[in-house]
Amino acid sequence: MMARSQKKQRHDALREKLNSSPFLTDEVLAGQLGVSVQTIRLDRLEMGIPEVRERTKQMAEEARAKLKAIGSRDVIGDLIDLELGKSGISVMTVTGDMVMEKNRIAHGHFIFAQANSLALAVLDAPVAVTGVANIKYKVPVHIGEKLIAKAEIVKKRGNKYFVWVKTRNDQHEVFRSKFILVSFDGEGR
Amino acid sequence: MMARSQKKQRHDALREKLNSSPFLTDEVLAGQLGVSVQTIRLDRLEMGIPEVRERTKQMAEEARAKLKAIGSRDVIGDLIDLELGKSGISVMTVTGDMVMEKNRIAHGHFIFAQANSLALAVLDAPVAVTGVANIKYKVPVHIGEKLIAKAEIVKKRGNKYFVWVKTRNDQHEVFRSKFILVSFDGEGR
DNA sequence: CCTGTTTTATTACCAAGTAATAGAACTTAA
DNA sequence: TTAAGTTCTATTACTTGGTAATAAAACAGG
Numbered sequence: 001m002m003a004r005s006q007k008k009q010r011h012d013a014l015r016e017k018l019n020s021s022p023f024l025t026d027e028v029l030a031g032q033l034g035v036s037v038q039t040i041r042l043d044r045l046e047m048g049i050p051e052v053r054e055r056t057k058q059m060a061e062e063a064r065a066k067l068k069a070i071g072s073r074d075v076i077g078d079l080i081d082l083e084l085g086k087s088g089i090s091v092m093t094v095t096g097d098m099v100m101e102k103n104r105i106a107h108g109h110f111i112f113a114q115a116n117s118l119a120l121a122v123l124d125a126p127v128a129v130t131g132v133a134n135i136k137y138k139v140p141v142h143i144g145e146k147l148i149a150k151a152e153i154v155k156k157r158g159n160k161y162f163v164w165v166k167t168r169n170d171q172h173e174v175f176r177s178k179f180i181l182v183s184f185d186g187e188g189r
Numbered sequence: 190m191m192a193r194s195q196k197k198q199r200h201d202a203l204r205e206k207l208n209s210s211p212f213l214t215d216e217v218l219a220g221q222l223g224v225s226v227q228t229i230r231l232d233r234l235e236m237g238i239p240e241v242r243e244r245t246k247q248m249a250e251e252a253r254a255k256l257k258a259i260g261s262r263d264v265i266g267d268l269i270d271l272e273l274g275k276s277g278i279s280v281m282t283v284t285g286d287m288v289m290e291k292n293r294i295a296h297g298h299f300i301f302a303q304a305n306s307l308a309l310a311v312l313d314a315p316v317a318v319t320g321v322a323n324i325k326y327k328v329p330v331h332i333g334e335k336l337i338a339k340a341e342i343v344k345k346r347g348n349k350y351f352v353w354v355k356t357r358n359d360q361h362e363v364f365r366s367k368f369i370l371v372s373f374d375g376e377g378r
Numbered sequence: 379c380c381t382g383t384t385t386t387a388t389t390a391c392c393a394a395g396t397a398a399t400a401g402a403a404c405t406t407a408a
Numbered sequence: 409t410t411a412a413g414t415t416c417t418a419t420t421a422c423t424t425g426g427t428a429a430t431a432a433a434a435c436a437g438g
Contacts, residue, residue: 025394038419056246057245059253067252107305109306117296126291133324134324135323216424226386242425
């Protein structure tokens, strides 16, 4: 039963090699693993791994889609309800790349970003920026949680808008913030 | 001189097509542009565009590198100085994907993110999260600006740390924030 | 009509495969 | 030891999407 275990080992090695550098041809792989090209092909067939060209293409498409998704997030979270000049609701699901590596807790700035961009979206003004924010994180947020942020304009004075945003997950209010936003036609802040 | 201008047009069309979908083979391109495969090949040669396989590979590698860079930003900005438990400095250059489309001003949450992660980095504690933040945006920030954030721990009470972060560009202080961070071994916030 | 550019066609060749088939080598169990 | 089974290797024919080189056709302008 030596042969069988050697095969398994080789399969693992192959998987690992392709994982770290997916652009290796069968010929190169054969050389590195000390077997014939045909053996590599057989292995790939058994393991359901496509050829280099296919792998490369898949990688390119995947990475492209991901980058595109990342690029198009001017408003963070999905705006699901909006009464311009009054209130709005946005939903965001916490994904793997929002959490800190150390403790798997969501990085605060994503929660802030959702609230901040919602606050800006609610404003009935063409151009506005954030002036002041008072924020409080109440409960740590983890991967997979769905965050619902509700914004409400509570006051307006001149070109200054006072907006409160409360964010909750299923159970708790996890975050609470007060923004002062400044709309400006010319310049000012 | 009709012929020459037709060629130029075709080159432009080719460039555009490949820009939006880089995985087209010469054969498909030839069909879409109504010319022979050889013409496409000649065009590519003239224009210095490599074959599909090469293009795909380049794309894959590029996109991969980009994604990797994005993924590894637990601390946003570059930590250039750090006295653990006391103070720290971080530098971040505002890139194109940090600004809002509408007004080309940096989205507030990137500036916040730099300050927040710097504040956390300065803490001499294994695990910590943000509890409260009071922040003020003083001057709008634009693409290309280099932001220098300086953090300082001003007080410690129990497991609560009070940290001030001031961010400036070349000329002004653009942002100012006070954080209360909570370090925790077990649980708590 | 001739000339020069542009386009197309043809041929030989390559890399990195798939698919199928056959043979060698090693392993083991009877 | 030998037969059987698994695993590995080799060989051959064929495919895609090209490169490189050469020649011929089409067309436009003078």
